[in-house]
Amino acid sequence: MGALNTTKTKLSNSNLLFLIAAVIFVLMYVFAIISFPRSFLQFQTFFDLFNLNAALIIMTLGLSIVMIVGGIDISIGSVCGLVTMACAMLLESDVGSVWGALLLALGIGIAFGLLHGYLIAYLDIQPFIITLAGLFLAKGLVTTLHKDPINVTMQAFVKLRDFKMVIPWLGTKNRLGVFIPCEIKPGVIVVVVLVVLFAALMKWSRFGRNVYAVGGNSQSALMLGINVKRTIFFSYVICGLTSGIAGFVFIMTTGAGNIGNGALFEIKAIASNVIGGILLNGGVGNLLGAPIGTLTLLIINELIRAAGVQSNYQAIISGLLLYLFIVMQSVVMSLRGRREFRLALLAPWLRLPGMKKAEN
Template sequence: MASVNVIKPKTRMSNSNILFLIAAVIFVLMYLFAIISYPGSFTQFQTFFDLFNLNAPLIIMTLGLCIVMVGGGIDISIGSVCGLVTMACAVFLESDKGNIGGAILISLGIGIAFGILQGYLISYLEIQPFIITLSGLFLAQGLLTTLHKDPINVTMPAFVRLRDFDIVITWLGTKNRLGVFIPCEIKPGTIIVVILLILLASVMKWSRFGRNVYAVGGNSHSANMLGINVKKTMFLTYVISGLTAGLAGFVYIMTTGAGNVGNASGAEMKAIASAIIGGTLLNGGVGNLLGAPIGTLTLLVINELIRAAGVQSNFQAMVSGLLLYFFIVLQSIIMSLRDKKRFSLALPSWLRLSNKGQPGN
């Protein structure tokens, strides 16, 4: 009796994964263009690591914001909360009882407090997220200027050692013009980014909470009918966003070593742009946390290209705005085509398990 070969249907790539793939390809092409245009700078490994070293707070904020946006919400207070945390930590560290452990607790405490307040008002009282987080933005800015108006340079010896600490990669680096090998250096903030990315991406992909967030963002009424606690899920997304904003504040002051009223100013807009470029939709239900650093790095590479070209700094905002327009339109076109079954990508069999954590997205 002849055997019959059963042809298994190909797994259709989720919306979240396809948008992430597009963002990743665009970033790689853009970085290759930067290497070709300015090989003296972008071919150095340290240049790539510095994108993480100097911008770790922004990536951390973007991770938390992505979770909120996947759940169908928005949080525009994260930049001001981050700035408030930097000043609070600076004041505490320069006091007689200042210590690093206490500063970390202050950072996380402030972030969680804002997350709980805003999450409760948005999820349980059903007030518009934009209004509530805008109020949180003003509240954090007011507390920041009330706490201290002048810049504070942290001089506590233990904190200075932490600020100046580098992880040296002895086998990776670049030779300078004199032929001396200079190894690459990684800041602690970059390690925090990697750990947080792995943790949150795993939670969103494989945990029940992550599946609930995608379901609520896709259609909250359907999620409620499926027995998902919609209000609790939304509440937790804002708590996570507040927590990451607080952590970003500590990493920020660990990077700069000073508290200032201008710290993280406008970071919430950069985080929103980074999330969208990384493949997270504004209307919720679609997004991949791995796209958060991709979107952030894409914006940063553009800024570095403009700076290397010697163009005026205000041109950076113009190009970032145009890029954001491009990604929003591109996402709309792709989602429209996929809804009409005209655009589809199939995953190979060895990648099919990667879609299990995202129901229908």
């Protein structure tokens, strides 16, 4: 193949940024193991990142689709909190059931997704303004429903909350030499299923291709016959759906409804997606970067906590690192763009006399 054709096999921008994010995650975890081996060498410590933060990872997945299409949703944390409070109230009522709470969670999430998707896609209103209104609406509904924490005591739900899948062949020994197998909560299973489904949706479905096309250039996508409004609409519906699922997983983890549930999750989800290589201007990003970015952010916070740094400094360090990731992405994309521009200028001169045979 010729010199020009070899450039076609290079990594796409999405995969390049994902690869960088994955390498950073591995380096951060190796650094954590070296710095605090007693904690991070235990398999359960790694699984607890998923056990305790499954709801955040699920929200990050849904938000990644909206960010790739070129939008934003800052209401997901408040919607998650509303779902936890509504489900807690239903479970503690006389007609409460686990399946009813699940349907309620999905219904609330889809309702917000439909509302935001319609206003943003079909009425062409700025996503930030609409989802900011959704944030206030969800917070207002939470405080209206119930201001005090609600601990769920329903027996069926408590069994689901306390259920753990044991991995008998993987674990660590405590100081007494007793082998303790690793445990996985149901929320982790939900995360794995959603990652597989969403990754397949974005890679092999027409909707996934349309999301990248609309995020890259909505006008060009429209000229190609893509229904831009419908693509944006369903992106927000999926984001709302994942917020509802995240709310149910959150209450499965904590076992209580509280007005503080899901607070600042939208900020953490945006930061996780940026760290995972998903650009804020849309069109570029690998869906698998969402969980990678979330885990990287969580490891950074765990490192700060393990080092004994005061809690008020954790946000400062996380913010500075986010600056670093954004600047790094900008530099990588800029250098990559300049290289492609130079290759385009040199294209007529790269076809040497003997290249036709090589191309054939």
